[in-house]
Amino acid sequence: MYQDVLIPTDGSDGTRRAIAHGLTIADRFDATVHALSVVPEGPLGTLESDEAERAAQRAVARVEADAQDDGLSVTTAVRRGVPHEEILDYADEQGVDLIIMGTQGRTGLDRVLVGSVTERLVRMADVPVVTVRLTDEIRIEDxxxxxxxxxxxxxxxxxxxxxxxxxxxxxxxxxxxxxxTESGLIQVAVDAVSGDVRIAERGD
Known part of the structure; x- marks a missing residue:
């Protein structure tokens, strides 16, 4: 039913469940996962900065790592622009047939923006949009x-x-x-909700 599943992410805690949900659906249908992060521009967007770009790269890398751990095909992209417009354009260009989006982003302005982006996607997308709300409590904040x-x-x-x-x-x-370590650099992911820890070897 689904061949290409798009997971927009800003790297916030609110995307955690959306990512997990998206990977489960992609696994069920043997679909390709598309991880997309948009660095917002414009009067209500995040100001352009190297840190914003790095955060976006980290966000899609997290989805890529999880997808690869599940044996899924995955592609990543980072774009700049108006988030909902970039997401819709990407979905059209890549032939995406399902978008999975979190309904909560970071705190403050970003949280308002993410909610607005999701609402606009639901109204404007030509393909189904699945929205996933964060309900898990973050335990490891330190x-x-x-x-x-x-x-x-x-x-x-x-x-x-x-x-x-x-x-x-x-x-x-x-x-x-x-x-x-003595054998080189490794990356350790600590799930802030469950406390589960996973080690991934790094090639850089």
Missing amino acids: VEEATRLARETAEDAGHADVSIVGEPHRTSGSWIVNVE
Whole structure:
């Protein structure tokens, strides 16, 4: 029924359940996952900055990693512009037949924008739009707790000379911690809701 599933994401905690839902549907229909993040521009959008671009890249990378872990085909894209317009254009260009969108974004203005984007997609899209609301409570909000779990997991997995590289960040409901070990750099994802920890080898 569905061959191409689009998951727009801004990397906020509110996208966590939408991503999980989208991957489940893609797995059910053996569909390709499309992860898209839009850096907003315009009077109500986020000001252009390197950090906004990096956040968007991290957001789609999180979806890509989860999709690959599930054995799914995935493609990622980051665009700049008016979010709902860019999402609709992308869906048309790529022949997307289902869009899955969270209804909550970050706090403040971004949260208002994400709600507005979802509403406009529901009204304007030519394909079905599934909306998913965040209901899980974020339990691990402290960076020190996420770092501790990442370090312990790396050590329990047999890695030695473990040290944290850079500042951990949270995207799509997970803390992402870069860890240097005797065998190279690894990335540890700590689920901020469940506390589950997953290690992914990094190639860069």
